[in-house]
Amino acid sequence: MDYIQPRPSSIVAALYTARDLGVDVAILHGPSGCSFKHARLLEEDGMHVLTTSLADNEFIFGGHDLLVRVLREAEEMFAPRRMAVVGTCVAMIIGEDLQSAILDAGIATPAIAVDIHAGFRENIEGVLATLEPAAAVGWISAGELERQRSLLLKANEVERLRGAASRAYIEPSRGDLKHIAAERLLELAGSGATGAAVMNAKKETAYIFADELIALHDACPEAAVTYMANLEDRGLPKVREDAARILAGMRGRGLEPELVGALDEYGANGQAIGERIREIDPDFALLVGVPHAIPPEYTEGIEVFSITNGPRQVEPLREMGHRHVMVEIDLHPKTLGVREIVESEFGAVLRSMR
Template identity: 80%
Template sequence: MDYIQPRPSSIVAALYTARDLEVEVAILHGPSGCSFKHARLLEEDGMRVLTTSLADNEFIFGGQAVLERVLKGAEKDFHPKRMAVVGTCVSMIIGEDLQAAIEGSGVATPTIAIDIHAGFRENIQGVLAALEPAAAIGWISADELERQRRLLAAANEVERLRGAASRSYIEPSRGDLKHVAARRLIDLAQEGKRGVAIMNAKKETAYMFADELLALHDACPNTEITYIANLEDRGLPKVRADAARVLQGMREAGLEPKLLGALDEYGANGDAIGELIREIEPDFALIVGVPHAVPPEYTEGVEVISVTNGPRQVAPLREMGHAAVVVEVDLHPKTLGVRSIVESEFGAVVRSIARGE
């Protein structure tokens, strides 16, 4: 596929994976502006992101000395438990040896070198570039590395078949009006229809997507609805911690969902969810998070209301036959750095309608 729309960066993917590995300081070896927005967002999530701020002089003569100096300073100033050096296009072009710089710096902090740049068509290369040295140093097991490879391939395939990578360009959309979709959802529940509410969320986005299941439960506590969430205890350290917090929050709010899959299994979870839908035989379904992971053959004859955080995902979901598609705008920045469930826009609308407002 030749994409003409922006695609996720493999450098950013490496940074997020370093965070999931509980790296406390990540050093971008490149220009100060590289991945600036995501670096700032990740600092909201507790990981310090530093830069070697390479400029034209280092582009020519190399920046290993600069990197060694930043590594020493990071260890001295922040006392991290783990660090990572993340490559950029500049470090790749000038041929920097990141591992040699780590060794030359003399730092005692366990540190991995992530050799990556932005010249990959698929951002999963950035994830693998972080996981492979993490496995080599013993931060994750060889089995977990292979599990992650399988999950990444599955997620990539979902995006290729039914996601934002299914065509070269997709017009972004804000989706259906939230109050219209919420009114229909409540009407279906109050009419006594059998329903299923499914969260198939990607990692920390569950902190907000879980709220939409809670909102439906708040609005229709006595309706025949089966609640399902991908909050099983598997994955990288932060992913498992997030799942535990979200599940605890749902339980404290009075909802005990059926667990199906883990937060990093959203791309591989579609068939399992689909089989459960067939078993339940619902009249309607609320699917939030990564709804396009569920193949459309499983929801034939079911009125589906889906919630995504991707404006380019609206058109593919409508083509899959979903009756309404709602977009949670700017969801990801709102879930970085949080440690408990946060209210979603759609959830707030559902509760408001239920109260008659």
């Protein structure tokens, strides 16, 4: 697929994966402005992101010595448990040897070199470029590496079939008005109709998407709704910690969801969730997180309310037959650094109507 709309960066994907592996300090070996916005957001999530600030002189003569110096300074300044040196387009074009710099720095902190740049059409290349050296030094097992590889391929397949990567350009949209959809959802839940409320969320975004299930339960505690969430205990260290916190938060609010898949299995969960929906045979379904992972044959004849965090996902969801499609805007910045469930826009609207 040749895209003419912006797509996620493989460098940024590498940074997020380093965070999920428990890296305390990531060093971007490139210009100071590379991935600036995401670097700043990740700092709010507890990972220090530094840069070697390569400039025109280093573009010509190389930045090896500069990277060695920053590695030593990072170790002295932050006393990290783990570090990662993440490549950029500049570093890869001029042929910088990241692993050599780590060795020459003589640091005691365990560190990996992530040879990556932004010239990939699929950002999963950044994830794999981080996981492979992590497996090589024993941060994850060979089995977990293969599991992650399989999950990434499934997630990519879903995006190409029914997601924002399903065509070269998709017009972004804010979706339907939340108060109108909320009114209809409450009408159904309060009428005795049977429902399914499913969270199939990607990693930390679940801190907000979980609230939408809680809000429905708060508003209609006696409704005939089956709740499901992808909060099983599998995945990289941070992913498992997040799942445990979110599940505890849901239980603390009186909601005990059925567990279907883990937070990193959002792309592979579709069929299992679909089969469970088919067993329930509901009149309506609330699908939040990555709703397009569920094949449309499982929701035919059901009044579907879907909530995504991608404005370019609205049109594909409508084409799948979802009657009410909404977007949680700026969800990633709201969930970075949090350790408990955050109120969602749709959840707030549901509560305001009760």
